[in-house]
Amino acid sequence: MPPAHPFDDDKLKEECGVYGVIGVADAANFVALGLHALQHRGQEAGGIVSYHPDEGFNNARRFGYVRDNFTKQSLMETLPGALAIGHVRYSTAGGKAPVIRDVQPFFGEFAMGGAAIAHNGNITNANALRRELIERGSIFQSNSDSECIIHLMARSLQKTIPDRMEDALRRVEGAFSVVAMTRTKLIGVRDPLGVRPLVLGQIGDGWVLSSETCALDIIGARYVREIEPGEMVVITDEGVESRRPFRQASSRFCIFEHVYFSRPDSIYGGRSVYETRRQIGVELAREAPVEADLVCPVPDGGTPAAIGYSQESGIPYGMGITRNQYMGRTFIEPTEQIRNMGVRLKLNVNRALIEGKRVILVDDSVVRGTTSRKIKDMILDAGAAEVHFRIASPPTAWPCFYGVDTPERDKLLAATMSEDEMREHLAVDSLKFISLDGLYRAVGEAEGRNSECPQYCDACFSGEYPVAPSDQIENGFELKAAE
Numbered sequence: 001m002p003p004a005h006p007f008d009d010d011k012l013k014e015e016c017g018v019y020g021v022i023g024v025a026d027a028a029n030f031v032a033l034g035l036h037a038l039q040h041r042g043q044e045a046g047g048i049v050s051y052h053p054d055e056g057f058n059n060a061r062r063f064g065y066v067r068d069n070f071t072k073q074s075l076m077e078t079l080p081g082a083l084a085i086g087h088v089r090y091s092t093a094g095g096k097a098p099v100i101r102d103v104q105p106f107f108g109e110f111a112m113g114g115a116a117i118a119h120n121g122n123i124t125n126a127n128a129l130r131r132e133l134i135e136r137g138s139i140f141q142s143n144s145d146s147e148c149i150i151h152l153m154a155r156s157l158q159k160t161i162p163d164r165m166e167d168a169l170r171r172v173e174g175a176f177s178v179v180a181m182t183r184t185k186l187i188g189v190r191d192p193l194g195v196r197p198l199v200l201g202q203i204g205d206g207w208v209l210s211s212e213t214c215a216l217d218i219i220g221a222r223y224v225r226e227i228e229p230g231e232m233v234v235i236t237d238e239g240v241e242s243r244r245p246f247r248q249a250s251s252r253f254c255i256f257e258h259v260y261f262s263r264p265d266s267i268y269g270g271r272s273v274y275e276t277r278r279q280i281g282v283e284l285a286r287e288a289p290v291e292a293d294l295v296c297p298v299p300d301g302g303t304p305a306a307i308g309y310s311q312e313s314g315i316p317y318g319m320g321i322t323r324n325q326y327m328g329r330t331f332i333e334p335t336e337q338i339r340n341m342g343v344r345l346k347l348n349v350n351r352a353l354i355e356g357k358r359v360i361l362v363d364d365s366v367v368r369g370t371t372s373r374k375i376k377d378m379i380l381d382a383g384a385a386e387v388h389f390r391i392a393s394p395p396t397a398w399p400c401f402y403g404v405d406t407p408e409r410d411k412l413l414a415a416t417m418s419e420d421e422m423r424e425h426l427a428v429d430s431l432k433f434i435s436l437d438g439l440y441r442a443v444g445e446a447e448g449r450n451s452e453c454p455q456y457c458d459a460c461f462s463g464e465y466p467v468a469p470s471d472q473i474e475n476g477f478e479l480k481a482a483e
Contacts, residue, residue: 015196015261015403016104016120017041019215020085020179022186022235023206028079030219031086032070034208037215039066040263041120042090045103046070049116051183052081057114061103082206085181087118090405101142108150115153115161117180119146120211121196121403124174127471148172162187162234166245173467175254175402175457177227179209186235189245193252193466194229195402195457197268200240207235212266223267229253252466254402255456258443259393260301260364261404271444274304279442280392280434281308281362288432289313290388292358296320298375299347301364305392309362320354321347321375347375355383365393366433367406369413372426389426391433394461395419398480401469402457409477436461 017038021027028050035046047061048070058079062069066088070076087104105118123129126145129152134140138151152168153161161182169176175195180187188209190198201208201221208221216223227233230246254261257268264274284305295317297306310317324346359379366372372389379387395414399406409415413422423431436458437448445455459465463480473479 015041015122015405016090016118017088017211017215018085018118018120018177018179018198018209019087019211020118020181020186020188020209021203021206022083022181023237024203025082026076026080027082027084027206028086029076030203030208031084032066032076033218034210034215035070035086035088036066037218037263038088038211041211041261042088044090044098045100046086046088047103047105047118048079048084048086049105049107049181050079050081050084051114051181053183055080057107057116059105059107059116061100063098063100063103083181083184083186085116085118085179085186085209087120087179099143102144104144104146106142106144106147106150108154110154110161110164112159112161113183115150115165115180115182117146117149117165117178119149119176119178120198121176121191122174122401123148123172123176124401124467124469124471125172126174127474129171149178161185162232162243165189166232166243170245173470175467177211184236187232188227188235189232190227190229192230192246192249193457195252195254195466197253197257197262198227200224200227200233207240209233209235212262213268214263214266217265226268250453252454252457255439255443255458256393256400256404256460259439264304269444276443277304277364277392278308278311280439281305281310282312283308283438283442284362284390284392284432284434285309285312287435287438288390288430290360290390290430290432292360292386292388294318294320294353294357295360295362296354296379298361298363299323302362302392305364305390306360306362309360309390315360318350318353320350320359320379322350323347347378349378349382351382354379356385358386358388359384360388360390362390362392364391365396366391366413366422367396368411369422369426376426376428386429388430389423389428389432391431393434394436394439394458395422395433396460398460398463400460401465401472402459402467404460406460 019034021030049059105116107116123145129148153164156164156167158164177196177198178189201216203221229251232243234241295310297303397414440449
């Protein structure tokens with residue numbers, strides 16, 4: 001697979017998306033539609049496993065987009081049955097070079113029958129578990145941390161697959177939303193802190209599990225509720241059984257789901273992701289006003305926040321930058337000359353709108369800062385009088401170990417520079433990030449962040465990890481010093 005375009009390479013990479021359907025004829029077709037709606041969570045590869053009583057388990061795993069693989073009738077006919085699960089992937093653990101054996105869902109045969117599993121998140125003690133399992137005779141087929149769950153299930157002494165899954169997941173640390181299936185059951189589980197999302201929907205007499213509500217909408221399913229932190233649901237033809245296999249803990253949902261990862265038409269905790277992002281722009285305008293002529297989003301992540309900033313500030317909103325929607329991650333850059341055009345292959349400036357204006361650029365985040373500098377140069381080349389950056393998230397100064405592919409800490413601009421130093425580095429007239437309290441207010445916490453017991457996982461901003469990243473600590477990663 002060709003390397004990511006430079007524009008995408010300067011963004012945090014989406015984790016993964018999971019989906020499952022039971023009680024609907026040709027369930028794999030519905031899973032393919034759901035995965036298409038979750039494509040933003042992983043573009044590297046996708047897979048589907050289905051079960052039919054006469055044909056058993058069948059699976060298909062492919063590199064690339066869902067639309068390029070799972071829309072082919074010849075392939076979908078090999079996935080019959082009223083029960084299926086699927087996964088879209090961006091590798092956050094395991095080998096960096098994509099290999100088909102790392103593509104989920106994973107499948108295993110147990111004494112009581114087969115089971116498949118798809119996982120969104122990251123197991124922070126996977127290295128230790130893997131060593132232990134290999135020493136006890138397990139033979140791994142992939143580089144994925146998710147495979148540890150299958151091996152732990154195989155070694156469990158419990159009598160049913162759901163019980164074995166409970167047993168296995170009690171050994172696992174980190175963040176996980178799991179969708180799994182047996183011959184008769186669809187299973188969904190969230191980690192005790194609920195870091196990664198998982199929702200339940202209903203379609204006719206059937207049931208759906210999905211990473212986001214937008215993937216329920218695409219198949220006409222009705223949203224029922226979120227799977228709660230630490231909850232396991234076991235779904236059969238008889239309905240939904242809820243279990244509580246873990247010790248109760250305070251929820252720490254990933255706040256970056258609101259800022260960037262989720263689709264704006266999804267809903268979490270009864271809140272529209274789009275409205276939250278618009279409100280982030282409102283808070284940002286209150287915290288960091290500046291005299292200017294135009295508020296311009298960096299598409300597409302900055303658009304709702306730019307609208308909110310414009311509405312609150314009274315400064316006109318304009319689409320000063322256009323994104324080429326037909327230039328995906330797999331664009332082949334054939335020459336060094338074309339490669340040096342960088343972000344211009346993806347974005348183009350509306351010169352007639354920008355020229356002579358004092359421009360506020362609203363973006364969702366700054367990671368390495370390389371794209372921000374290129375966008376600033378494009379705006380100045382188009383004749384802008386001033387360029388002011390407003391960022392709809394706090395400075396990203398710490399890597400995520402819970403299912404997001406983040407650069408090492410010394411590659412994060414905010415880890416090595418103050419806000420003023422970043423402004424000088426980017427060579428812009430001003431640079432302001434929303435505060436952590438402002439972000440919390442935007443997601444509905446009127447009093448801001450509770451520093452004693454944060455309401456969300458915000459480790460990428462605060463350095464406060466709700467689950468110790470034990471594998472990373474073993475490899476020399478240093479946690480934030482206590483204040």
